Amino acid sequence: MKKLIRFGVSMEENLLGQFDKLITKKGYTNRSEAIRDIVRDKLVDESIQDETGKVFGALVYLYDHHKRELEKQLANLQHKHFHNIISTSHVHLDHDHCFEVILLRGDARILKQLSEKLLSINGVKHGKLTLTSSLGKQSNSSHHIHKH
Numbered sequence: 001m002k003k004l005i006r007f008g009v010s011m012e013e014n015l016l017g018q019f020d021k022l023i024t025k026k027g028y029t030n031r032s033e034a035i036r037d038i039v040r041d042k043l044v045d046e047s048i049q050d051e052t053g054k055v056f057g058a059l060v061y062l063y064d065h066h067k068r069e070l071e072k073q074l075a076n077l078q079h080k081h082f083h084n085i086i087s088t089s090h091v092h093l094d095h096d097h098c099f100e101v102i103l104l105r106g107d108a109r110i111l112k113q114l115s116e117k118l119l120s121i122n123g124v125k126h127g128k129l130t131l132t133s134s135l136g137k138q139s140n141s142s143h144h145i146h147k148h
C-alpha cells in the first residue's frame with residue numbers, strides 16, 4: 001500500500017451534512033474513501049478528455065432485431081474498428097430485440113466516434129458508452145497495458 005497523507009478540509013456544516021447523507025446512501029462507511037473515489041473519478045474524466053489518452057470503454061445498446069440491414073451495418077462498423085474492439089457479447093432479449101455489449105480500447109476520440117456511429121444507426125433504440133482509464137488509479141500503470 002502506498003503512503004497515505006492526511007490533510008484537513010474545511011466545509012460549511014450544511015454542505016458536509018449533505019455530503020455525509022449522499023455517501024451513506026451510496027454505501028461508503030467513511031469520508032476518506034468517498035473523497036478518494038471522487039478525486040479518481042475527476043482524474044479519469046480529465047484523462048478521457050485527452051484525445052490521445054488510452055482509455056477503455058463499454059458500449060451497451062439495444063436494437064430492433066427485425067430491422068433490415070441493421071445487423072450487417074453493426075458488424076461492418078465493428079470489423080472496420082477490429083483493433084479497438086476487445087469483445088462483443090450478444091443477447092437475444094426477446095422476439096424483437098437484441099442487446100449487445102462491446103468492450104473497447106484505444107483513443108478516447110476514436111471510441112466516442114465509433115460509439116456515435118453505432119448508436120445513430122436506424123433501429124438502434126438506446127445505448128450508452130462508459131469510458132474509464134487506469135490513469136486516475138495509478139500514475140504509472142500504462143506500462144502494464146499489453147498492446148496487441
Ligand code: NI
Binds near residue numbers: 090091097
Ligand atoms: Ni439477437
